[in-house]
Each structure stands twice: as C-alpha cells, then as structure tokens.
Amino acid sequence: MKDAMPQLATDEGRPVADTLAQSPLAIRGMTVSYGEEPAIFSIDLTAEPGAMTAIIGPNGAGKSTLLKAALGIVRPLSGRATVFGKPLAKQRARIAYVPQRASVDWDFPTTVMDVALMGLSRELGLLRPVRARHVTRALACLDRVGMADFADRQIGQLSGGQQQRVFLARALAQDAELYLLDEPFAGVDAATERAIIVVLKELRAEGRTVVAVHHDLSTVAQYFDNVFLINRRKIAEGSVETAFTAANLQEAYGGRLATGQIDQLVLGTV
Amino acid sequence: MLRDALLLQMGYNATLVALGAASLGVAAGATGTFLFLRKRSLVSDAISHATLPGIGLAFLVMVALGGDGRWLPGLLAGSALSALAGLLCVTWLTRHTRLAEDAAIGAVLSVFFGAGIVILTVIQTLSSGRQAGLETFLLGSTAGMLFSDALTLAIGGTLVLALALLLRRPMIQVAFDPGYAETAGTSVSRTDFLTMALVMAITVVGLKIVGLIMIVALLIIPAVTARFWTNRAEYVVALAGLFGGLAGYLGAAISATAPALPTGPIIVLIGFALFVVSLLVAPGRGVLAAALRYRRFQRRVHLRQGLISLAQGQPVYERLTRRLLRREGFLRADNVITDAGRARAAKILRDETRWQAVRRSDSLAPLAMQDNGMTDIASVLTADQLAEIDRRIGGPKGVTP
Structure with a gap:
C-alpha cells in the first residue's frame, strides 16, 4: 500500500531514505500516571515512515494519553519518545498535532483564518507581520479541507465537522513530516470524514507519516495501513493484516465486543 | 465643572491624575484581556490582595534601615515581591495538590490579605507608623499626587503595554489551545508566567491610584466589555485598552469635580457603566x-x-x-x-x-x-x-x- 516511497524535500537535499531511516515516532517504555494508577504502562511504539497508523483501544485505554505523552503535553512517569531519531524537544518543527475538538472553547474570539494562521506561528514569531503570502498559504490549507469560504467566520459558528477541518488546516499549515491526530473522526458528519481521510491519504502520498487515535473499528482496515492496539498496555502492533485480528481485538477490548461483531470487523478486512 | 474636568481645566493635580489614570486604564485593560481569554481572571484578585503584606514589610524594613518608610518605589518593590510569592503559592497549590485553582485562589487571597492587615495594624501602633497612610493602598488615593507619581504610572503602563503587545501571539495561542501551543513550540508554562508577570506589574503600578481591592476591576471589566463588540482576540485587546483608558480618564475627571469623590471607585463604576451599555446594546452578543x-x-x-x-x-x-x-x-x-x-x-x-x-x-x-x-x-x-x-x-x- 505504500510501495512507492514518495519524495519529501529535506533541508540539506539529502536523499529521503536517509532522513526517514529512523522512525518518525519511536516510544520506549512510556508510563503515564494520573495519581497512582498508570493510564498507560510501559508502552513501546514504532511508527512506520510514510504510513498511516491507527491507535485503537476501548474507552479509557490511554489512547489520547499516549499521544499527549509522545508530544510532551503530559509528563511521563518514565520512558521517552524520539522523533526521527532525536529527542522531541529538538524536533518540534517536524510534528503537527491535531487535538480533540472538545479540548478548546469554541466561543473563543477568533476566526477560521486566525486559527489557520496559528499553524504558521513558528514562522511568524513574535513580531513578523502577517503578509499576503502567509494569508495565501493559510487559505490554501483551508481550501484543502474545504473551508476556504469560511475564513472570516467566528469559529463558534461552525458545525462540529467544520471545526475539525479547521483544526486539520492549522496542522497542514505547519507543513510537518509527522502528523499526530487525536480522534479526528469523532462526532463529524460523513462529508467531513471523507474530506479528512482524503487529506490524510494525500499526506501519506507525499511521504509524511500519520498517526491517529481512532475509535471506529469498522473503518480501520479501510483507512489505515497499521494498527497499534492498546489497553493501558500494548496489545499488538503491526500491519492491519497481521495485528488487526480477532484474538488481538478480544484481548484489547476484553468482553466488550461480541464475538460476532469482531468476526465481522476482521473478516471484513480480507 | 465636569466639562472643565474633562477638558483638563481643573488644575495641575487633577490633570496629572486624569492622564495617569488614563494610561493605567489602557495598559490594565489590554493586559487583563489575556488573563480573561485564558479564563484565569480571578488570579489577578489573588495577586492584588497578595501585595498587602509586602507593602507593610517594605515599610518596616525601610524604617528599620533609618529611612522614611513611605518611599514609593520601595513600597512598590515590596508589594511586587509578595505578589510574586502569592502567585507562586497559587501555582504550586494547583499543580501539586488536588485543589482546583479557584480554591487555591481563595486560600491564598485571604491568607495574604489577612497577614497584610495584621502587619498594617502593627505599623499603626508604632510611633513611626502613625502618619504612614499605608491604608490608602487598599482603596487607592490620588490626593497629593506628584508629577513623579504620574510619570511612574505613564512609564510603567506604557512598558507593560508594550510587553503585552510584544507577547500577544503566544499569549493568544496559549489561551485558545494550550495543548496545541505546546506542540507548536510555544511553552505554555513560560507564557502563562509572563502573562502573570505583566498582570503583577500592572497591579503594582496601579496600587497607588485605584488600590489593591479594585485593580481587578480595571483588569477584567474592560476585557469583558470589549468581548461584546468583536469576535477577534486582537481587537478585544485593542478595545479593552480603549475602554480601560476611557474609564480611567472619565473616572479621574469626574472625581476631581468634588473633593469627597474617591477616584478608584469612580473609575471602576465608569468601567462598569461601559460594561452595562455594551451588554445591552452591542450587536450580535448584546442582550437586546x-x-x-x-x-x-x-x-x-x-x-x-x-x-x-x-x-x-x-x-x-x-x-x-x-x-x-x-x-x-x-x-x-x-x-x-x-x-x-x-x-x-x-x-x-x-x-x-x-x-x-x-x-x-x-x-x-x-x-x-x-x-x-x-x-x-x-x-x-x-x-x-x-x-x-x-x-x-x-x-x-x-x-x-
């Protein structure tokens, strides 16, 4: 599915394979605890370059926590994450994060365009004025998710799906190599889901790596190359064919999925 | 008479006070907006109440060193230090205990204020303290304001305003989406600390004129007023500055028309009047x-x-x-x-x-x-x-x- 290794420009013009030889995201022995109960325990994850990986698991399995720990938003109790072989702190510019929609106040006084421009904050710095080329770039990113017509809207006037697309546009503006998304399809309409998956597959085609927390088991095989099953501990990791199996799902979800349901999901993939 | 006051025709002192209050209002309004957008308005209340013990202690230290004790820069430095201690207490309690921020604010605010009142009472009983007049820091006072005081307000206000504008992008980004900001290279803890430092600075600058009890009004009311009129954070900042400046200027001018009118409370009431008008008539978000x-x-x-x-x-x-x-x-x-x-x-x-x-x-x-x-x-x-x-x-x- 990711046969042709696509071209991704690097600063020094080095060949792509060299840059991507090291995993875009490697997590080792990561434990995060709120209080004295680990939310995730000793997690190892290795994202495949240029592929789309779904992090799946039941509610409360620590999917979002894993993502936030990898991004340095929550502090792990132990373990570390490396991005393209180097510590996260030095690699922030190569990562773009799409948080859960519910994590912000949508009544905040800001417009769709302003949010997209936040994706350029690294470039704009403290004082550089927003120029026409910045606006053009932000508009292009909004256009990719079908939100260019809404640029002047206050974000509170958008539907849930539109809000999610604006968040994706902000991440696109960062022009990153690794995209980490937290439940990008949660509570969005069908049109938005299609728009988002098209963009994510475009990112993959450009050689970028996508890792997404995903909740809808029925679309895993259709959308993703790899899965990472988690329920506080790592259950399985690998391609959809090898890791998205009935046994692994049963292990991750415990008794919460009916056998017939699992068969349907897994058989549907072959 | 009011017309004279508004046109700065009420004499030297009234003019100084009006201009000082206006510049304080602009700076406080714009700075307070970032606190409001971050949904941490009440932290400013803790900060301002935490200045009181510092004022008293600074007075005692200066007297002990043989000085006047009423030297304004010394008092303000003391207030800044104890405000910082209060802020650190709130931050520590929120981060390392299960207390929510509002509980931490309540605890810190009352303890620091109580300690400050005790120290002030002790000072009252000292012979050197009789004439200290430290209680004016509670409600503010503009009587006998000197040119140097007005200059302090103007320079301090301008400095804080400039810093707030310089830091507006990271502060807005963190206020909207802290998780994202962190990943996009903006340190949330550092940005939050800088926001608080600016609020602290404006509090200290404004202590003399509006007093520590009412400075929170000057930080927050202009921001919530401005929010009625616009849906863009940067415009909220600008409008809050405008409303704050207007309240400061009008309040000072009105209080100059009668000897018994206290400046700080009048400024707050003018700010509140602007708020009520906005609440009612603003298009879009207004109640009507x-x-x-x-x-x-x-x-x-x-x-x-x-x-x-x-x-x-x-x-x-x-x-x-x-x-x-x-x-x-x-x-x-x-x-x-x-x-x-x-x-x-x-x-x-x-x-x-x-x-x-x-x-x-x-x-x-x-x-x-x-x-x-x-x-x-x-x-x-x-x-x-x-x-x-x-x-x-x-x-x-x-x-x-």
Whole structure:
C-alpha cells in the first residue's frame, strides 16, 4: 500500500531514505500516571515512515494519553519518545498535532483564518507581520479541507465537522513530516470524514507519516495501513493484516465486543 | 465643572491624575484581556490582595534601615515581591495538590490579605507608623499626587503595554489551545508566567491610584466589555485598552469635580457603566440583540407551524400563532384563512412534500440531514435537484414559487 516511497524535500537535499531511516515516532517504555494508577504502562511504539497508523483501544485505554505523552503535553512517569531519531524537544518543527475538538472553547474570539494562521506561528514569531503570502498559504490549507469560504467566520459558528477541518488546516499549515491526530473522526458528519481521510491519504502520498487515535473499528482496515492496539498496555502492533485480528481485538477490548461483531470487523478486512 | 474636568481645566493635580489614570486604564485593560481569554481572571484578585503584606514589610524594613518608610518605589518593590510569592503559592497549590485553582485562589487571597492587615495594624501602633497612610493602598488615593507619581504610572503602563503587545501571539495561542501551543513550540508554562508577570506589574503600578481591592476591576471589566463588540482576540485587546483608558480618564475627571469623590471607585463604576451599555446594546452578543433575534425567530417558527396546520385543515390553537397569522393577513379576525394565507400555506406544504421526497430519495437523502424544519429547501438543493424532485412529486401544483 505504500510501495512507492514518495519524495519529501529535506533541508540539506539529502536523499529521503536517509532522513526517514529512523522512525518518525519511536516510544520506549512510556508510563503515564494520573495519581497512582498508570493510564498507560510501559508502552513501546514504532511508527512506520510514510504510513498511516491507527491507535485503537476501548474507552479509557490511554489512547489520547499516549499521544499527549509522545508530544510532551503530559509528563511521563518514565520512558521517552524520539522523533526521527532525536529527542522531541529538538524536533518540534517536524510534528503537527491535531487535538480533540472538545479540548478548546469554541466561543473563543477568533476566526477560521486566525486559527489557520496559528499553524504558521513558528514562522511568524513574535513580531513578523502577517503578509499576503502567509494569508495565501493559510487559505490554501483551508481550501484543502474545504473551508476556504469560511475564513472570516467566528469559529463558534461552525458545525462540529467544520471545526475539525479547521483544526486539520492549522496542522497542514505547519507543513510537518509527522502528523499526530487525536480522534479526528469523532462526532463529524460523513462529508467531513471523507474530506479528512482524503487529506490524510494525500499526506501519506507525499511521504509524511500519520498517526491517529481512532475509535471506529469498522473503518480501520479501510483507512489505515497499521494498527497499534492498546489497553493501558500494548496489545499488538503491526500491519492491519497481521495485528488487526480477532484474538488481538478480544484481548484489547476484553468482553466488550461480541464475538460476532469482531468476526465481522476482521473478516471484513480480507 | 465636569466639562472643565474633562477638558483638563481643573488644575495641575487633577490633570496629572486624569492622564495617569488614563494610561493605567489602557495598559490594565489590554493586559487583563489575556488573563480573561485564558479564563484565569480571578488570579489577578489573588495577586492584588497578595501585595498587602509586602507593602507593610517594605515599610518596616525601610524604617528599620533609618529611612522614611513611605518611599514609593520601595513600597512598590515590596508589594511586587509578595505578589510574586502569592502567585507562586497559587501555582504550586494547583499543580501539586488536588485543589482546583479557584480554591487555591481563595486560600491564598485571604491568607495574604489577612497577614497584610495584621502587619498594617502593627505599623499603626508604632510611633513611626502613625502618619504612614499605608491604608490608602487598599482603596487607592490620588490626593497629593506628584508629577513623579504620574510619570511612574505613564512609564510603567506604557512598558507593560508594550510587553503585552510584544507577547500577544503566544499569549493568544496559549489561551485558545494550550495543548496545541505546546506542540507548536510555544511553552505554555513560560507564557502563562509572563502573562502573570505583566498582570503583577500592572497591579503594582496601579496600587497607588485605584488600590489593591479594585485593580481587578480595571483588569477584567474592560476585557469583558470589549468581548461584546468583536469576535477577534486582537481587537478585544485593542478595545479593552480603549475602554480601560476611557474609564480611567472619565473616572479621574469626574472625581476631581468634588473633593469627597474617591477616584478608584469612580473609575471602576465608569468601567462598569461601559460594561452595562455594551451588554445591552452591542450587536450580535448584546442582550437586546439576542432577545430580538430570538423573538424574530420565534415568530417565523410560529408562522410556519401555523401555516402548515392551516394547509392541512387543522385548527390553530396557540394564541400567539393566531395573532401572528392575523397580523400577516393570513387569518381574518374571525380566524378564517384568507386567500393570501391559502397561497402561502400551499407553498409551505409543497416544500414539506419536497423535503419528504428528498428524505426518501436514494441519491439526495444525505442532503435531507440539513433540514431542521426551518431550512429553506432552495438553499440546500441546486435548481437541477429541485427540478428533479418536483418532477418526482408531480411538479408544483399550481403554486407560484
């Protein structure tokens, strides 16, 4: 599915394979605890370059926590994450994060365009004025998710799906190599889901790596190359064919999925 | 007299006070906006109350060193230090205990304020303290304001304002989406600390004129007032500065018209007046505009429901609906449908039938999800799709669209 290794420009013009030889995201022995109960325990994850990986698991399995720990938003109790072989702190510019929609106040006084421009904050710095080329770039990113017509809207006037697309546009503006998304399809309409998956597959085609927390088991095989099953501990990791199996799902979800349901999901993939 | 005051014709001191209060208002309004956007308005209350013990201790230290004790820069430095201690307490309690920030603020605010009052009482009993006048820091005082005081306000205010504008992007980014900001290279903890430092600075600068109890009003009221008028954070900052400056200027001018009028409280009341006016009349977010929109929408809903009932030959029970139908000329005074009512009802019924056809259609059914009962079908379907639907339901039956 990711046969042709696509071209991704690097600063020094080095060949792509060299840059991507090291995993875009490697997590080792990561434990995060709120209080004295680990939310995730000793997690190892290795994202495949240029592929789309779904992090799946039941509610409360620590999917979002894993993502936030990898991004340095929550502090792990132990373990570390490396991005393209180097510590996260030095690699922030190569990562773009799409948080859960519910994590912000949508009544905040800001417009769709302003949010997209936040994706350029690294470039704009403290004082550089927003120029026409910045606006053009932000508009292009909004256009990719079908939100260019809404640029002047206050974000509170958008539907849930539109809000999610604006968040994706902000991440696109960062022009990153690794995209980490937290439940990008949660509570969005069908049109938005299609728009988002098209963009994510475009990112993959450009050689970028996508890792997404995903909740809808029925679309895993259709959308993703790899899965990472988690329920506080790592259950399985690998391609959809090898890791998205009935046994692994049963292990991750415990008794919460009916056998017939699992068969349907897994058989549907072959 | 008020006119003289507003035109700075009330004498040297009144002019100084008005200009000082205006520059303080601009700086406090703009800076406080970032706190408001971060949803941490109350932290400023903890910071301002935490200045009091520092003022008292600074006085005691300066007296012990053989100085005057009332030297303003020394007092302000002391207040800044104890405000910082209060802020660190709030931060530590929130981060390392299970206390929520509001509880931490309540605890820190009252303990620091209590300690400050005790120290001030002790100072009152000392011979050197009789004339200290430290209690003016509670409610502020502009009596006998010196040129150097006004200059301190202007310079301090301008400096804080400049820093706030310099840091506006990271502060807005963190206020909107801290998790994202962290990943995009903006340190949340550092940005939050800088925001607090600016608030602390403006609090210290404003202590003398509005007092520590009311400085929070100058930080927060202009921001919430400005929020009524705009949906963009940077404009909220600018407008809050404007409202704050206006409140400072008008408040100082008005209080200069009578000897007994306290400046700080008058400034706060002017700020509050601006808030109330904005709350009522602001378009969009204002209370009146919202009520009007609600009424207008309610009337549209009632009319539509009433016409659907009429079209289906059902009686209309709700009195409001009947009144609206009569007012629009769709019902006669004896509640019999008019020709105009019949025509409009037929049109609405046709659209209902169209929606039903859309819901049952294989290809167009997803579009029907956009129907909420009040949705204009022509705004969802293209002209071609509409024609296709009309063909299916047998065309518009004698209804002019």
